[in-house]
Amino acid sequence: MSRESSGHGSPSRGRRAAGGLALAVVLLAGCSGPDTSSGDDIADQGYQSGDGSFTSWARDDRTGPVELAGTAFDGTAIDVADWRGDVVVLNTWYAACPPCRAEAPDLVAVATDYADQGVHVLGINGVDDAGAAEAFQRTFDVPYPSIADSEKRAVAALQGVVPVQATPTTVVLDRDGKVAARIVGLAEGSTLRALVEDALAETASGTAVPGPAPTSTADGA
Numbered sequence: 001m002s003r004e005s006s007g008h009g010s011p012s013r014g015r016r017a018a019g020g021l022a023l024a025v026v027l028l029a030g031c032s033g034p035d036t037s038s039g040d041d042i043a044d045q046g047y048q049s050g051d052g053s054f055t056s057w058a059r060d061d062r063t064g065p066v067e068l069a070g071t072a073f074d075g076t077a078i079d080v081a082d083w084r085g086d087v088v089v090l091n092t093w094y095a096a097c098p099p100c101r102a103e104a105p106d107l108v109a110v111a112t113d114y115a116d117q118g119v120h121v122l123g124i125n126g127v128d129d130a131g132a133a134e135a136f137q138r139t140f141d142v143p144y145p146s147i148a149d150s151e152k153r154a155v156a157a158l159q160g161v162v163p164v165q166a167t168p169t170t171v172v173l174d175r176d177g178k179v180a181a182r183i184v185g186l187a188e189g190s191t192l193r194a195l196v197e198d199a200l201a202e203t204a205s206g207t208a209v210p211g212p213a214p215t216s217t218a219d220g221a
Contacts, residue, residue, distance in 0.1 A: 056183070087119045108140055112143060
């Protein structure tokens, strides 16, 4: 089973902020254009962006594992297979995309706040050259790497597992490297945190990590 939100619901332990959603409606117009469903076209600047809705999948319904590798803008080789056993957040972006800029502080906060719990955040950028990408990273003090995906191999690998027809798109991988959740469009901070915490609450075998029972704030999602 999957759980979907069109922007009005919230995942467990997280509530979508109305102000953030309104901001998304305004900003997403900057990345709108003809829709694509091809991994070959997804890094172009003229594709359809999303509305910030999310989908999460029950353990038995998840696809993957995602096999994705590439080279970061600083020359570092990245392979998400090296992070099996940890939760991974993948985010497609480019520097001139307004919602990408709007969500950057929340992604940075998630990367920083959950680093000690083994959460890895990885950007995928198939549009910018190193100069533009690294300027963006300096502006927002981004602590995590981004793959320079000019040949679109990384996003095609992701596209082969879960549809990615918008930028930004954020995908949360569970400890087995499978797709636990996806946000299409601007990732609102509390929603992303709730999805990450849901994934952290699982072991690699799918057994919940012992701890206090979560308090649900979902309102119909």
